[in-house]
Amino acid sequence: MMTGAAIGMDTRDTETAAEYRRFEAALQATRDAGLTLSFWWRDDDAVAVTPELEQLLALRRAANVPLALAVIPRFAEPGLIDRLRNAGNVGILQHGWAHEKHSDPGEKASEFGEGRPLEESLADLIAGRERLQPMAGELFLPVLTPPWNRIGYAARAARIQAGLPGLSVFGLSGSDDHDSHVCNTHFDVIAWKTTRGFIGLKKAYHLLANEIEQRLTHPSEPIGILTHHLVHDPETNAFLATLLGKLNDQPHVRWPALTDLFDI
Numbered sequence: 001m002m003t004g005a006a007i008g009m010d011t012r013d014t015e016t017a018a019e020y021r022r023f024e025a026a027l028q029a030t031r032d033a034g035l036t037l038s039f040w041w042r043d044d045d046a047v048a049v050t051p052e053l054e055q056l057l058a059l060r061r062a063a064n065v066p067l068a069l070a071v072i073p074r075f076a077e078p079g080l081i082d083r084l085r086n087a088g089n090v091g092i093l094q095h096g097w098a099h100e101k102h103s104d105p106g107e108k109a110s111e112f113g114e115g116r117p118l119e120e121s122l123a124d125l126i127a128g129r130e131r132l133q134p135m136a137g138e139l140f141l142p143v144l145t146p147p148w149n150r151i152g153y154a155a156r157a158a159r160i161q162a163g164l165p166g167l168s169v170f171g172l173s174g175s176d177d178h179d180s181h182v183c184n185t186h187f188d189v190i191a192w193k194t195t196r197g198f199i200g201l202k203k204a205y206h207l208l209a210n211e212i213e214q215r216l217t218h219p220s221e222p223i224g225i226l227t228h229h230l231v232h233d234p235e236t237n238a239f240l241a242t243l244l245g246k247l248n249d250q251p252h253v254r255w256p257a258l259t260d261l262f263d264i
């Protein structure tokens, strides 16, 4: 077991320590049950090479795990793609078209929500793929990650027509969802509704323990870590480095290839 200091927590913080023990116990329980625990990592909103992106790529390199980068097609810079070509195990997903809100005021933000005419959504999805795919070349995966993780029912179906069979949003898809092209994220490190910074160690290990415990009954759904490199503070990056190292120490943790996650 790691000490409190090793995971960056104040050892006097007993609630955080308790959540960390739950997280460790959940890892052990899945291992004891003979399960393989699959993880994957999605980071959103990339358009350009920035110092924050370099920090993200350094984290990936140190952990030597695959990274799915959701790139906003309309604003993607060729320099970003050039950098990613030399970044190792990185794939590019399509993050909508322009990351623009087309939801009505008062509604939850979305670019391809229920209220937007389908032909508009479809045109934007196609425009996004037609710009990003040739730029990204072999790094491109035909996977849609709709901004704000929201997509209306019709647009969800129409993504296939736009050449984007893969889909990734947020939340447990459940064993009744038989779409093998869907692979979701489950664990978001940012506290969007409050500080827009790191959620904190207590919450982080609480949520991770919940996800891992759920895999005792939903073992096949990979756990998706969701990050947004442009808003990471040092605490967020330190936590991610610790987490990825800890997961790498687990003999039953796997990081499937991105193409396998989306069955493409």
Ligand SMILES: [Zn+2]
Binding pocket: 044, 045, 095, 099, 147, 148
């Ligand atoms: Zn986004």
